[in-house]
Amino acid sequence: xxWFIVKRLTSLIPILFGxxxxxxxxxxxxxxxxxxxxLRASHIPPTDEAVAALRVELGLDKPLYAQYVEWLxxxxxxxxxxxxxxxxxxxxxxxxxxxxxxxxxxxSCILIVVISLPIGMISAIFKGKLVDQxxxxxxxxxxxxxxxxFGFLLIYFLSVKxxxxxxxxxxxxxxxxxxxxxxxxxxxxxxxxxxxxxxxENLNEPFVMYARARGLRGRLIVSRHVLKKSLLPVLxxxxxxxxxxxxxxxxxxxxxxxxxxxxxxxxSILNRDYPMIQGCLLFMGVIFVVCNLLVDIAYSFLDPRIRxxxxx
Amino acid sequence: MGQQxxxxxxxxxxxxxxxxxxxxxxxxxxxxxxAGKVFGLVGESGxxxxxxxxxxxxxxxxxxxxxKGSIQFRNKDILNYSEEDMRKVRGSEIATIMQNxxxxxxxxxxxxxHFIETLRTHLPIxxxxxxxxxxxxxxxxDLPYPKNLLKQYPFQLSGGMLQRVMIAITxxxxxxxxIADEPTTALxxxxxxxxxxxxxxxxxxxxxxILLVSHDLGVIAQLADEVAVMYGGYIVEKAPVFKLFNRxxxxxxxxxxxxxxxLTRRKTKIVKHIxxxxxxxxxxxxxxxxxxxxxxxDHTCSSYNLELKEYEKDHLVRCLKSR
Numbered sequence: 001x002x003w004f005i006v007k008r009l010t011s012l013i014p015i016l017f018g019x020x021x022x023x024x025x026x027x028x029x030x031x032x033x034x035x036x037x038x039l040r041a042s043h044i045p046p047t048d049e050a051v052a053a054l055r056v057e058l059g060l061d062k063p064l065y066a067q068y069v070e071w072l073x074x075x076x077x078x079x080x081x082x083x084x085x086x087x088x089x090x091x092x093x094x095x096x097x098x099x100x101x102x103x104x105x106x107x108s109c110i111l112i113v114v115i116s117l118p119i120g121m122i123s124a125i126f127k128g129k130l131v132d133q134x135x136x137x138x139x140x141x142x143x144x145x146x147x148x149x150f151g152f153l154l155i156y157f158l159s160v161k162x163x164x165x166x167x168x169x170x171x172x173x174x175x176x177x178x179x180x181x182x183x184x185x186x187x188x189x190x191x192x193x194x195x196x197x198x199x200x201e202n203l204n205e206p207f208v209m210y211a212r213a214r215g216l217r218g219r220l221i222v223s224r225h226v227l228k229k230s231l232l233p234v235l236x237x238x239x240x241x242x243x244x245x246x247x248x249x250x251x252x253x254x255x256x257x258x259x260x261x262x263x264x265x266x267x268s269i270l271n272r273d274y275p276m277i278q279g280c281l282l283f284m285g286v287i288f289v290v291c292n293l294l295v296d297i298a299y300s301f302l303d304p305r306i307r308x309x310x311x312x
Numbered sequence: 313m314g315q316q317x318x319x320x321x322x323x324x325x326x327x328x329x330x331x332x333x334x335x336x337x338x339x340x341x342x343x344x345x346x347a348g349k350v351f352g353l354v355g356e357s358g359x360x361x362x363x364x365x366x367x368x369x370x371x372x373x374x375x376x377x378x379x380k381g382s383i384q385f386r387n388k389d390i391l392n393y394s395e396e397d398m399r400k401v402r403g404s405e406i407a408t409i410m411q412n413x414x415x416x417x418x419x420x421x422x423x424x425x426h427f428i429e430t431l432r433t434h435l436p437i438x439x440x441x442x443x444x445x446x447x448x449x450x451x452x453x454d455l456p457y458p459k460n461l462l463k464q465y466p467f468q469l470s471g472g473m474l475q476r477v478m479i480a481i482t483x484x485x486x487x488x489x490x491i492a493d494e495p496t497t498a499l500x501x502x503x504x505x506x507x508x509x510x511x512x513x514x515x516x517x518x519x520x521x522i523l524l525v526s527h528d529l530g531v532i533a534q535l536a537d538e539v540a541v542m543y544g545g546y547i548v549e550k551a552p553v554f555k556l557f558n559r560x561x562x563x564x565x566x567x568x569x570x571x572x573x574x575l576t577r578r579k580t581k582i583v584k585h586i587x588x589x590x591x592x593x594x595x596x597x598x599x600x601x602x603x604x605x606x607x608x609x610d611h612t613c614s615s616y617n618l619e620l621k622e623y624e625k626d627h628l629v630r631c632l633k634s635r
Binding site: 216 | 369371399400401402403404407408410411412415416417418419420421422425429430433434465467481
């Protein structure tokens with residue numbers, strides 16, 4: 001087990017290096033001069049002299065590889081530079097916006113699990129029955145309904161008409177309900193169907209027949225035998241979605257004015273806030289990779305076959 | 313013989329609905345299983361062996377249905393049992409050894425969990441007691457390091473070991489009937505022999521009646537007391553094992569035996585039999601299922617209504633030409 005984790009951790013090093021390289025190069029390939037962007041963001045007219053002076057100050061006159069080495073060296077120490085826009089440390093800004101996103105992500109994930117698992121299970125057990133048909137409809141609606149529209153519907157009915165929840169912003173627990181509901185809704189359809197398919201597949205496995213032939217109770221077969229094995233693909237997907245959500249959900253955050261990573265990222269792109277864009281990209285990449293690592297570890301707990309392959 | 317049979321199957325008929333029509337996969341099957349005796353069921357794939365087994369546990373797939381007949385277990389028809397009553401019988405009274413031990417266990421659960429959950433389903437015991445019982449029965453099956461074994465996952469064990477674990481689980485509940493559906497098919501020869509020895513041991517030790525299903529005549533010859541040969545859903549011949557092997561009466565049984573002992577001799581005959589496809593059972597009339605492949609068949613066969621006739625004492629044959 002320990003060996004498995006160590007192996008996965010070592011494999012992260014080249015991936016993280018790759019992420020940093022791509023993040024850095026990508027931004028330098030995009031048209032536009034960071035120096036000009038900086039001046040614009042600071043409301044200084046970008047004259048030739050001003051630009052030239054700033055390029056020296058920001059180190060943009062150095063060769064690209066030197067810039068990269070310098071940037072990476074600082075990034076490793078969590079110094080991602082200073083935002084052109086707010087003139088604050090990029091790391092501090094990210095931390096400030098990351099926590100709301102974490103909150104939203106966790107709330108949504110809990111909702112996804114709590115809602116998808118029972119629906120998926122029930123529709124697998126009652127395959128073809130009315131419950132299954134209903135869950136199919138819910139799944140279609142969930143997957144095809146755009147988040148911004150569903151968000152507005154919730155706001156209109158639950159906040160404006162019924163006055164149950166606050167409309168916008170972040171603060172109390174009640175503020176969290178609508179955004180996380182909106183965010184999780186799109187995923188619920190996917191995971192319901194995924195679990196259903198996975199369970200149906202496992203219900204036909206010989207081990208289910210053997211379990212029945214041993215006289216085990218139906219409930220025990222479903223909960224201990226079928227469900228555990230069926231959760232594997234769901235977990236993989238959920239881990240990826242988790243990473244996705246953590247790196248910011250622009251639409252939901254915009255609809256509910258949620259001050260998260262998505263907002264920060266979009267604002268920085270619109271303002272060509274280069275250090276912030278780089279910082280966000282790198283941070284999201286790392287978060288995503290770490291999420292996948294956690295999923296792999298969780299996966300190996302659920303599926304002993306993976307654990308033992310690692311030991312061999 | 314003369315003993316009161318534990319399980320009696322009478323005129324069992326099973327229909328399976330397929331997209332192409334209804335197939336009667338099991339037709340008029342009758343047999344008895346006595347305590348401590350092994351009843352062998354031989355036949356090629358699709359001859360209805362597995363369907364017969366599944367019906368004894370009341371675990372037929374959704375598309376299959378018993379349309380006629382009865383299955384008397386201790387003088388009660390289990391076909392009338394409620395699902396909950398039947399569940400209690402499965403494992404504790406009528407137990408099974410599955411065909412492929414490698415897929416019969418849940419790969420994400422340890423051997424111990426499989427063992428303990430089975431015991432605790434049928435017996436009012438604690439986890440600890442169940443574990444101790446499991447260790448004792450694994451030891452009886454000559455499995456090394458039983459305590460360790462309980463912590464292992466199915467994929468860490470060989471097929472032969474898993475098969476022995478399955479037998480251990482089965483025996484721990486001391487069932488009166490054991491259904492062994494192709495217990496050795498997925499194993500290599502060494503393991504096959506060991507499993508057969510263990511099955512033999514437990515029928516002597518526990519007086520368990522065994523339904524041994526196989527397409528391997530060697531396995532049947534070694535263990536069975538009485539044998540039934542199935543073809544196209546029918547039992548075409550039923551006899552004590554030595555009679556069947558010494559004097560096979562039905563043409564199909566003869567072909568079956570010849571194909572085994574005489575691969576070099578009479579090659580042409582066997583090839584002929586194989587070159588004709590197996591019978592299509594959909595909407596088939598009550599004619600001999602072996603008609604198309606039979607060498608002895610003539611015009612009288614197609615109009616003949618099939619019955620199982622006693623050729624000599626305990627030796628039943630379902631063929632017009634066998635007298």
